[in-house]
Amino acid sequence: xxxxxxxxxxxxxxxIAAAFAGCSVFNVFSVDSLxxxxxLTGENAEIQKAFESAVGKDAVLVRPVSGEYRSAYVLRDYxxxxxxxxxxxxxxxxxxxxxxxxxxxxxxxxxEWQTIADVKGNGSDVHSIAFCNFDRxxxxxxxxxxxxxxxxKDKMLTVYRYEKNDTDENDFVGLASVRISDYNCIDIxxxxxxxxxxxxxxxxxxxxxxxxxxxxxxxxxxxxxxxSEVQLDGRIISFINYSHDLKAGNYRFYIDSALPDNKRMTExxxxxxxRSAFVRPVDSNGxxxxxxxxxxxxxxxxxxxxxxxxxxxLTEPYxxxxxxxxxxxxxxxxxxxxxxxxNGEALGSVGKxxxxxxxxxxxxxxxxxxxxxxxVDNAAKSIMFYSYPAESNRTGKxxxxxxxxxxDEYTAPSSSxxxxxxxxxxxxxxxxxxxxxxxxxxxxxxxxxNTGRTQ
Numbered sequence: 001x002x003x004x005x006x007x008x009x010x011x012x013x014x015x016i017a018a019a020f021a022g023c024s025v026f027n028v029f030s031v032d033s034l035x036x037x038x039x040l041t042g043e044n045a046e047i048q049k050a051f052e053s054a055v056g057k058d059a060v061l062v063r064p065v066s067g068e069y070r071s072a073y074v075l076r077d078y079x080x081x082x083x084x085x086x087x088x089x090x091x092x093x094x095x096x097x098x099x100x101x102x103x104x105x106x107x108x109x110x111x112e113w114q115t116i117a118d119v120k121g122n123g124s125d126v127h128s129i130a131f132c133n134f135d136r137x138x139x140x141x142x143x144x145x146x147x148x149x150x151x152x153k154d155k156m157l158t159v160y161r162y163e164k165n166d167t168d169e170n171d172f173v174g175l176a177s178v179r180i181s182d183y184n185c186i187d188i189x190x191x192x193x194x195x196x197x198x199x200x201x202x203x204x205x206x207x208x209x210x211x212x213x214x215x216x217x218x219x220x221x222x223x224x225x226x227x228s229e230v231q232l233d234g235r236i237i238s239f240i241n242y243s244h245d246l247k248a249g250n251y252r253f254y255i256d257s258a259l260p261d262n263k264r265m266t267e268x269x270x271x272x273x274x275r276s277a278f279v280r281p282v283d284s285n286g287x288x289x290x291x292x293x294x295x296x297x298x299x300x301x302x303x304x305x306x307x308x309x310x311x312x313x314l315t316e317p318y319x320x321x322x323x324x325x326x327x328x329x330x331x332x333x334x335x336x337x338x339x340x341x342x343n344g345e346a347l348g349s350v351g352k353x354x355x356x357x358x359x360x361x362x363x364x365x366x367x368x369x370x371x372x373x374x375x376v377d378n379a380a381k382s383i384m385f386y387s388y389p390a391e392s393n394r395t396g397k398x399x400x401x402x403x404x405x406x407x408d409e410y411t412a413p414s415s416s417x418x419x420x421x422x423x424x425x426x427x428x429x430x431x432x433x434x435x436x437x438x439x440x441x442x443x444x445x446x447x448x449x450n451t452g453r454t455q
């Protein structure tokens with residue numbers, strides 16, 4: 001009996017720990033779907049009191065799993081009066097698979113929070129919520145990406161607008177609902193109003209087709225109309241990550257996608273402002289730039305140096321290497337990742353790196369490539385660099401090691417924008433020191449990797 005109790009306790013502790021660590025252990029359902037959220041305090045406690053008075057105390061709060069807003073209670077001025085209102089995501093008691101939005105505002109005369117609307121969502125969970133301005137007025141529209149319980153990656157994005165109807169009552173009108181994989185609200189044509197830019201794999205076509213689309217809100221007709229769309233590579237089976245930058249007056253989109261055989265590519269699309277259209281740049285041979293980024297590794301396109309420009313990774317196996325403690329189900333090969341920047345309609349190299357997901361970092365290794373043997377120990381979470389003198393002594397002498405930090409002597413740099421790198425320790429041998437290698441010089445070549453994913 002004690003063994004049974006102990007096993008149950010381990011399972012419970014593991015689930016709670018995973019939830020607080022942000023792991024999605026139950027498909028796309030959020031932590032608030034599993035445990036009761038803590039009660040609000042201070043002024044916000046009045047919001048919770050008003051909410052529970054309207055829907056009951058047994059409602060289960062639902063928290064967005066992605067985006068800027070991660071609380072079941074979202075405070076935002078959505079009617080343009082200069083004061084924050086509240087949106088609460090929840091599942092009613094005994095209503096599995098239904099998520100609703102409850103809207104409240106503060107009544108200054110009554111000095112209390114009051115319900116103004118309650119809207120049924122278009123999914124069984126909340127992926128994210130964003131506030132966008134599609135019509136150039138002072139009131140933001142509300143964009144909610146609804147997720148589904150069956151685990152599919154597509155979401156239903158619904159855009160709501162706050163309005164007063166003919167009876168002077170508050171209402172939230174759905175302006176559009178579209179299936180998406182990922183999206184942005186961006187003013188890509190610089191007219192003062194944001195456009196809805198999103199990726200989708202159109203499963204309705206005879207052959208599922210990956211696309212990037214942009215919708216523009218037409219103020220006269222009060223509806224979204226197509227602005228531009230472009231067909232992406234026909235081999236894409238799913239989207240992994242989605243980012244953009246702006247250069248020379250044109251927005252540029254980088255869409256990391258999965259291909260068959262566990263390969264990836266980064267589709268590159270430019271919104272050509274002068275033509276009001278999406279364009280896929282091509283190389284000198286007429287092939288799309290995305291097609292030359294096909295790779296085996298899982299690296300994504302990202303701004304690796306903080307200059308606001310996205311870099312695209314290309315990888316190749318590094319022959320002078322070895323992986324110790326290989327992990328089942330993983331590609332246990334040491335890859336050299338070379339990052340490229342889009343210059344005009346060509347890709348230019350910005351450096352070569354070894355990307356280590358176990359230590360959440362990348363090391364710039366151009367200076368070591370010609371004369372070093374790299375040995376990676378997954379179990380010990382360490383990367384060892386050896387000299388490479390001859391075939392008879394293929395690993396040579398140890399020069400330095402980068403490993404999981406055990407002391408406070410050295411710490412890798414970190415960035416709140418790219419994710420925090422785990423602290424690492426650098427040990428340089430006498431052989432390495434004789435070549436001018438120091439711990440500081442190695443750490444200067446280390447940066448954290450972006451662990452965030454949009455999907």
